[in-house]
Amino acid sequence: MQPRLEIDDTIAAIASTRGGLRGIVRLSGPAVAKCLLDCTDVGDDVTQEQGARRSCGHVSAGPRFGRLPCDVYFWPGGKSYTKQPSAEIHMQGSSPLLAAVLEHVCRSGARLAGPGEFTLRAFLAGRLDLTQAEAVLGVIDADTQGELDLALQQLAGGLAGPLQQIRETLLNLLADLEAGLDFVEEDIQFVSIDTLVEEIDRCLSIADQLVEQIRQRTDRRSVVRAVFVGPGNAGKSSLFNRLSESQEAIVADLAGTTRDYVTITVQWDEVAVELVDTAGIVSSTDGIAAEASARRESAVANADIRIVCRPADGLAEQHQSSETDVPAIGRGTIHVITKCDRRPDRLPIPGQQGSIITSSKTGQGVDELRAEILSMAGKQVRAPIMAGTAVRCAESLHQTGTALRHAREACQDQLGEEIVAVELREALHGLATIVGAVYTDDILDRLFSRFCIGK
Ligand SMILES: Nc1nc2c(ncn2[C@@H]2O[C@H](COP(=O)(O)OP(=O)(O)OP(=O)(O)O)[C@@H](O)[C@H]2O)c(=O)[nH]1
Ligand SMILES: [Mg+2]
Known part of the structure; x- marks a missing residue:
């Protein structure tokens, strides 16, 4: 449509x-x-x-x-x-x-x-501008904190600011060049060749930085970080080991075993997932516990996916005072009940709805958890959010960069101001396509049809 x-x-x-x-x-x-x-x-x-x-x-x-x-x-x-x-x-x-x-x-x-x-x-x-419109879509579509941050950054003009800076510089240069062309008989120059080259170089350097920024943003999505979080002794490290088929994390029947965080990167179906085991949430306030808690919070803040573990057995339920409650975490969260083999009576576990029921001892639920992580990770790796902007911007920035390089060569080879002006117009056209100052129905169609009604 x-x-x-x-x-x-x-x-x-x-x-x-x-x-x-x-x-x-x-x-x-x-x-x-x-x-x-x-x-x-x-x-x-x-x-x-x-x-x-x-x-x-x-x-x-x-x-x-x-x-x-x-x-x-x-x-x-x-x-x-x-x-x-x-x-x-x-x-x-x-x-x-x-x-x-x-x-x-x-x-x-x-x-x-x-x-x-x-x-x-x-x-x-x-x-x-168009990059920001795409970001609105990104905010709506975001499944994880990482995606949301990215979209918000773009919405706040992360790309728009530098693009606008290049556009204004080029428009001013073009105005000076064109004014000079009107007075060509009188040999009046409104802008010197040195200034032209200097300004073109400045724009080129901003454009190159933007291309690098876009490349980094696209790369960032290639590894997805999934963090285990939950009360002490909940069985996080055991599940982490089972899932990664490793013995990286130390396991012991003592709340507070994991103090630092442990990471391992696994490759599942061409998706690289960095699993992070964190220190359990405990009520102790000793210096190490405080440091462990700070490290956990930083790992959680940087996570794409949070695996919130809650033990099924009564022993660990005792540990769940309000001080050790896992804070409510919204999108990008998988709720997991651990140690379900310790409830042989098969009684329903309070709050089990919407959670994956697992046991690191028997392996129950581990495949399901892996599939859920992959499904969330897959959305992120393939997510069209911001990737659309990246492709569109990269193409247009390439066009802009090429035109700017030609403009600089034309200055240095003294090919004449008309030729420089043509190249600057070409560069401006590339920029205008990015921000949507020049747009085609096709671009608008592709972008806005992905929105939901009401936004
Ligand atoms: N029966 C049974 N025991 C488990 C299971 N998972 C963990 N445990 C035991 O529970 C205890 C705690 O396990 P950990 O994996 O160290 O727990 P944790 O959440 O990493 O604990 P902290 O690092 O202290 O936060 C250990 O004695 C494990 O052997 C399980 O699925 N079934
Ligand atoms: Mg542990």
């Missing part, structure tokens, strides 16, 4: 995830004020405001569900993500209720938004 490039109608979509407590209907476009007036009782003073505004009121969900309490957020044009009048209706997260409100909003003058259409409008309004 081709992305819709017209922006003068009003779009609406459910912007919250399914099953959440809070539901959001998002709107953007010139008819937002009318839709709010028709569907809610917050009154038109909300939409008269110069700044963003939140109001409590009710939204009508049609004859079947009646009026429901809601919060309405309104952003006037220029102040919103899309730079158009925009609003969000925050209400109860039930899907039928949200669908009913969306239907009412559409009857009041909005139409259903396509995938990524809000971000597409933000891009078309100049709010984001």
Whole structure:
């Protein structure tokens, strides 16, 4: 489906995830004020405001569900993500209720938004460049802290800043060159050859740094780091050894056996996974325990996947005081119950739902755990997130770099300012493609069709 490039109608979509407590209907476009007036009782003073505004009121969900309490957020044009009048209706997260409100909003003058259409409008309004639009997708898609950090860095303009710097320098040089061409009869020069070469070299060095940065970012994904974390004596080191088919980690029936962290890299189905065993979470506060805890936290913070271990047996349950609780860790987490052979009664283990049940003694669940790590790792290795940006940027930066090198040669060989100007324009074209100042429907289509509706 081709992305819709017209922006003068009003779009609406459910912007919250399914099953959440809070539901959001998002709107953007010139008819937002009318839709709010028709569907809610917050009154038109909300939409008269110069700044963003939140109001409590009710939204009508049609004859079947009646009026429901809601919060309405309104952003006037220029102040919103899309730079158009925009609003969000925050209400109860039930899907039928949200669908009913969306239907009412559409009857009041909005139409259903396509995938990524809000971000597409933000891009078309100049709010984001293409690398940042891709980063929005990256944030939505991120499964692990590592992916999220990467996407956020890109969203914050990690690439946009240096690209903009090269673009401005080249535009200034081009303006000077073109001004010089107008006065060629009078032999007036607006920029010297030395300055030209110096500035071109500066741009080339930024472009080369960017290429290197992109290469490193792509490389970073080739090894996935999976960290074992959990209370002392939970059986982390035993599982680590079993999974890596090694005896790297020391195992003993004593909480606090592992003090430092132990790593081993395994190669599973062409995926390199670095397994990291960490010191158990214990209540002791001696100096070594504090250091062990700091090292564990750093390993966990740098992990792509966290394997949270909880022992099935009563012995270790005693160790689980609030001080040794594993902190709640969200995405990229695998929950594992260890030592399940110690519960021969086969009684359900409290909190076992959603966990992989394992025993390092019998080998139960070890294959399942490996498959789960691989599945998460595979998503990261193959994840199109940021990789799309990398390929697009690398191609265009190559075009820019080649043109800049030609421009420098043209300066040094004194081929004339016209030739230099042509090369600088070529370099600018490469940059413009990266940030989307020049774009084709095909690029937009490929990018925005990967978004979900509502973003
Ligand atoms: N029966 C049984 N015992 C296990 C299992 N896994 C570990 N153990 C025993 O539990 C004790 C603790 O195991 P470790 O692997 O050292 O535990 P840990 O989580 O690394 O402990 P710390 O390094 O102190 O945090 C050892 O005596 C192991 O032999 C298991 O699956 N079944
Ligand atoms: Mg250990």
